[in-house]
Amino acid sequence: xxxxTIYREIKLTPVVWLLAGVLxxxxxxxxxxxxxxxxxxHIVTGMNNQIVWGLPHVxxxxxxxxxxxxxxxxxxxxxxxxxxxKPMARFxxxxxxxxxxGGLAVLVLDLGRxxxxxxxxxxxxxxxxxxxxxxxxxxxxxxxxxxxxxxMARGMAPKVIKQVGTAAFIWxxxxxxxxxxxxxxxxxxxxxDAAILAPMFIVMSFSFGLAFFLLAISAVYRLSGRYIGxxxxxxxxxxxxxxxxxxxxxxxxxxxxxxxxxxxxxxERFILFSGGFFTQLFWxxxxxxxxxxxxxxxxxxxxxxNRKHVLTASVLIIxxxxxxxxxxxxxxxxxxxxxxxxxxxxxxxxxxxxxxxxASLPELALGxxxxxxxxxxxxxxxxxxxxxxxxxxxxxxxxxxxxx
Amino acid sequence: MKLPALKTAVKDLSEIDRREFFKAxxxxxxxxxxxxxxxxxxxxxxxxxxxAGKRWGLLIDVNKCKSDCNACVTACSDENGWExxxxxxxxxxxxxxxxxxxxxxxxxxxxxxMCQHCEQPPCVDVCPTGASFKRADGxxxxxxxxxxxxxxxxxxxxxxxxxxxxxPVENQKxxxxxxxxxxxxxxxxxxxxxxxxxPACVEACSETGHGAMMFGDLNDPASEISQALxxxxxxxxxxxxxLNPGVRYSNL
Numbered sequence: 001x002x003x004x005t006i007y008r009e010i011k012l013t014p015v016v017w018l019l020a021g022v023l024x025x026x027x028x029x030x031x032x033x034x035x036x037x038x039x040x041x042h043i044v045t046g047m048n049n050q051i052v053w054g055l056p057h058v059x060x061x062x063x064x065x066x067x068x069x070x071x072x073x074x075x076x077x078x079x080x081x082x083x084x085x086k087p088m089a090r091f092x093x094x095x096x097x098x099x100x101x102g103g104l105a106v107l108v109l110d111l112g113r114x115x116x117x118x119x120x121x122x123x124x125x126x127x128x129x130x131x132x133x134x135x136x137x138x139x140x141x142x143x144x145x146x147x148x149x150x151x152m153a154r155g156m157a158p159k160v161i162k163q164v165g166t167a168a169f170i171w172x173x174x175x176x177x178x179x180x181x182x183x184x185x186x187x188x189x190x191x192x193d194a195a196i197l198a199p200m201f202i203v204m205s206f207s208f209g210l211a212f213f214l215l216a217i218s219a220v221y222r223l224s225g226r227y228i229g230x231x232x233x234x235x236x237x238x239x240x241x242x243x244x245x246x247x248x249x250x251x252x253x254x255x256x257x258x259x260x261x262x263x264x265x266x267x268e269r270f271i272l273f274s275g276g277f278f279t280q281l282f283w284x285x286x287x288x289x290x291x292x293x294x295x296x297x298x299x300x301x302x303x304x305x306n307r308k309h310v311l312t313a314s315v316l317i318i319x320x321x322x323x324x325x326x327x328x329x330x331x332x333x334x335x336x337x338x339x340x341x342x343x344x345x346x347x348x349x350x351x352x353x354x355x356x357x358x359a360s361l362p363e364l365a366l367g368x369x370x371x372x373x374x375x376x377x378x379x380x381x382x383x384x385x386x387x388x389x390x391x392x393x394x395x396x397x398x399x400x401x402x403x404x
Numbered sequence: 405m406k407l408p409a410l411k412t413a414v415k416d417l418s419e420i421d422r423r424e425f426f427k428a429x430x431x432x433x434x435x436x437x438x439x440x441x442x443x444x445x446x447x448x449x450x451x452x453x454x455x456a457g458k459r460w461g462l463l464i465d466v467n468k469c470k471s472d473c474n475a476c477v478t479a480c481s482d483e484n485g486w487e488x489x490x491x492x493x494x495x496x497x498x499x500x501x502x503x504x505x506x507x508x509x510x511x512x513x514x515x516x517x518m519c520q521h522c523e524q525p526p527c528v529d530v531c532p533t534g535a536s537f538k539r540a541d542g543x544x545x546x547x548x549x550x551x552x553x554x555x556x557x558x559x560x561x562x563x564x565x566x567x568x569x570x571x572p573v574e575n576q577k578x579x580x581x582x583x584x585x586x587x588x589x590x591x592x593x594x595x596x597x598x599x600x601x602x603p604a605c606v607e608a609c610s611e612t613g614h615g616a617m618m619f620g621d622l623n624d625p626a627s628e629i630s631q632a633l634x635x636x637x638x639x640x641x642x643x644x645x646x647l648n649p650g651v652r653y654s655n656l
Contacts, residue, residue, distance in 0.1 A: 040571065041584045049497065049568060052558045060465070112569070113551065113583075119552060123534060125531055130531075130532035245570065311471075339640075339641055343505060343507060344504065346505055348500060
């Protein structure tokens, strides 16, 4: 028999206040970093004219990609009718909005002229995928906001929830296509220029977003003393395993395709073999920590420790995801442009050479501030709104399909 | 009755500004820095002086360019006010010299690299605000008042031709506005071209006696540059991307 789902706000305990204070401190540090960089210019960051997008972009893109994926649980409930996910759907929507807000904050505050943000919203060149993304991102707030509203409004017909949920599902696919295309459409750089980046970003979003969701919901439930059924976590963990495997698959196809094309062979040699830090980041960070170990944990677990395995795998997938995005964003820029393919460059202004980059403290502070902002928004949401059910029992799992 | 009078005065001033600025050939946006100093920012229809019938371009004869000569770079720096501050990774570099050795033949060449003023510029395509734009006469510019400093154009440029201003700048030239947090690149000395002159780099190259750089209207079949292009083979860099650069190199 299914439990009746009762949604209640999370109580404000001293621990919750303490956490809010810690998050506030991170956001304040990001604010200071912003003022420091704005006052002195980007000269005080690790970025330069070769690596023009640095660590803030890695954080921003990770959070934006995860935002789309955090909506998985809600989409699975509303669009694909998995009833056991329904009680978590509100939190899924809230978390995706919070992730997008955190990611966009970092992206916008790292602009050379963040004071001109209004200009970016009013003066658009629609040939630019960046301009499209401005509308995809703000539209996501509107569509997912509406989805959250229809889920929480009294007496809303299930048909309406499904329709709005479907709109949100389609929108998030478009959003991540747009984010992947920022890189995929850069035809001049050997590290990008690949249509597969758009679907790969969608699969990455499924994986990173679900991992973030699992950690966030587990933390909130632990903090508030509420109960989550082990089978719910286990089933979402299996889904996470499928997504993590799919990320590895897309990664393999991307690199194999590049290896087949002689023009991209040098870039592949750089990333896969000779790139030093970037090579380690790929094999150890992305493939081993973010792929192979989580897959092992998620599919080869012993009874009784499932939850721990799923949560450990989620942490590893997030670390591997950061490594992957670092490799794409920074690695793709570090490899030199091939302006003179028939020649070797003897000297020029960094032409033909691998570019250097080491992130500075203000960049790290800005990035972590984005993560803190995400958590603070999500935390505020569950404190003031009826987002989370009193318990997430395994009894909601369809008895005819006990094991996903 | 003070308010209407003030309004009229402001209106009159803007009328003067508008007239002045179209006469000056260019920028829609102007900023008064202090009395007597005005920065033009290549804004909006800055193409006021651009002749759609022309396409300005350069032809660089690599055989005439000497490895030990840096005259074009120095001239550009002097003309446009960007300089070496001792931080090569972050310093602006509107034009740079590149020395190359052919992988198969071992032939050594030297050449200047700058914005290639593409017919299909990727920087213009990707710019979210339209700050990167191409004038009707083919010169690719950045509107310093519309650039938000996102650096996407730098990611998209196949030639690493653009620089991000990493720190506050002082003593700017009024004809070459610069701004911390915005992107900039070679303007083909648009301020000189609009007055019938040629870019500072071309002039300096000619003064050294090397004569490796030629400037002119690619659309005019009678121009010196068109005649030279007709006579000798030349390439555009990254011709595979089909951007049709306005800068062409011969003997490369």
